[in-house]
Amino acid sequence: PFAKIQPLPPDKIFHMKALYEACEDKNKADLSIGEYKDGEGKSMVLKVVREVEIDISERDDLTKDYLPIAGDRKFCHYAEKLVFGSKCKALNENRICSVQSIGGTGGVRLAAELIKKCAPKKIIYIPDPTWINHKSIFTRCSLEIREYGYFKNGFDFLHLIKDLKAAEEGSFILLHACAHNPTGTDPMPDEWKQIFDILKEKNITPVFDSAYLGFATGNYQKDALAIREAVSRGIPCLVAQSFSKNLGLYSDRVGCLSVVCDSEKEAENVFSQLKAIIRPMYSNPPTHGSLIAGTIFSNTFLIRKWKSEMKEMSKRIKDMRQLLYRELHRKKTKRSWDQVIQQIGMFSYLDLEKEHIEKLRNEYHIFMSPSGRASISGVNYGNINYIVKSIHQVLEN
Numbered sequence: 368p369f370a371k372i373q374p375l376p377p378d379k380i381f382h383m384k385a386l387y388e389a390c391e392d393k394n395k396a397d398l399s400i401g402e403y404k405d406g407e408g409k410s411m412v413l414k415v416v417r418e419v420e421i422d423i424s425e426r427d428d429l430t431k432d433y434l435p436i437a438g439d440r441k442f443c444h445y446a447e448k449l450v451f452g453s454k455c456k457a458l459n460e461n462r463i464c465s466v467q468s469i470g471g472t473g474g475v476r477l478a479a480e481l482i483k484k485c486a487p488k489k490i491i492y493i494p495d496p497t498w499i500n501h502k503s504i505f506t507r508c509s510l511e512i513r514e515y516g517y518f519k520n521g522f523d524f525l526h527l528i529k530d531l532k533a534a535e536e537g538s539f540i541l542l543h544a545c546a547h548n549p550t551g552t553d554p555m556p557d558e559w560k561q562i563f564d565i566l567k568e569k570n571i572t573p574v575f576d577s578a579y580l581g582f583a584t585g586n587y588q589k590d591a592l593a594i595r596e597a598v599s600r601g602i603p604c605l606v607a608q609s610f611s612k613n614l615g616l617y618s619d620r621v622g623c624l625s626v627v628c629d630s631e632k633e634a635e636n637v638f639s640q641l642k643a644i645i646r647p648m649y650s651n652p653p654t655h656g657s658l659i660a661g662t663i664f665s666n667t668f669l670i671r672k673w674k675s676e677m678k679e680m681s682k683r684i685k686d687m688r689q690l691l692y693r694e695l696h697r698k699k700t701k702r703s704w705d706q707v708i709q710q711i712g713m714f715s716y717l718d719l720e721k722e723h724i725e726k727l728r729n730e731y732h733i734f735m736s737p738s739g740r741a742s743i744s745g746v747n748y749g750n751i752n753y754i755v756k757s758i759h760q761v762l763e764n
């Protein structure tokens with residue numbers, strides 16, 4: 368039946384990672400996918416995760432039975448507390464329902480499926496630019512995608528506000544909760560307030576993609592500021608948390624989709640719809656990641672350990688931003704590199720053209736997204752000189 372189908376181009380982000388892995392050059396550097404690497408360029412498992420995994424392996428009360436369709440209830444409960452805060456009014460009024468998701472992508476996909484199935488208006492506004500998978504997810508769910516201005520040589524707040532004011536009432540908007548992917552540029556607290564004023568007035572529902580909480584300030588709760596502001600204003604919203612980056616549980620695919628509703632009854636109804644979406648799609652989620660995450664989130668001692676490791680990761684990235692900026696300046700490399708230290712989170716959106724990015728990849732074996740998004744976590748003391756020298760040379764020629 369597939370004899371006549373044509374091949375499609377590979378995924379831009381995963382393809383770069385695969386090219387990096389296949390490359391045999393000794394100087395190769397991976398600034399492509401959003402995966403944290405340590406100071407030696409190695410992937411790592413958080414110490415707190417290792418500790419919990421060892422404990423889990425010794426428990427004799429665990430089974431391989433199916434999880435419920437909505438996933439691990441305990442994990443979802445603590446994930447809600449984490450992002451909304453235990454004093455959150457909506458949480459205490461049981462107006463929030465949550466399901467475990469297959470990573471952050473799975474959470475955004477469930478959100479899109481819910482909009483497709485249940486929302487009167489199936490229009491979603493996405494930032495220009497945004498994570499490349501957003502468009503694919505929303506297209507697959509037949510939502511009407513409209514873009515709003517976000518970044519043009521820096522955060523374009525005026526454009527954003529202009530587009531929001533012209534946006535359709537009752538639609539949805541995709542917001543990056545923090546550490547915007549790919550630009551590393553977020554609204555300031557006061558700007559968030561102005562955004563929510565418009566959303567509330569126009570009855571536009573935010574869908575927060577929350578994949579990098581903990582990577583902006585180093586503190587999970589502080590990074591949830593925009594979400595908490597929206598919820599405290601009584602704005603219904605959808606929040607897709609991912610624990611891939613901040614717990615380093617990439618391959619365990621663990622996330623949580625929460626829907627903040629107007630009433631307990633509405634939350635119950637949404638919950639039943641989400642279960643009906645999940646059941647024919649993948650039946651129920653896997654258990655390992657949620658068991659680890661739920662164990663950590665329910666224990667203040669383990670939370671403290673996790674938070675200190677998260678701080679370490681985000682600090683190392685900040686240090687590498689400073690180093691990259693200093694070295695590019697020291698070499699008097701063409702262009703301004705201010706954005707490297709102004710931007711936050713895992714990525715920097717470098718001021719490079721397509722030809723430079725391709726040259727860096729093909730001739731210098733430095734891999735980054737074709738958009739110029741560089742994962743700063745791939746920078747370390749061992750490869751900084753090579754990266755800077757390569758960028759410098761590419762811009763000189």
Ligand code: LMR
Nearest residue numbers: 380399400401402498548
């Ligand atoms: C990224 O943006 O690099 C990560 O979120 C990985 C992915 O799934 O694209």
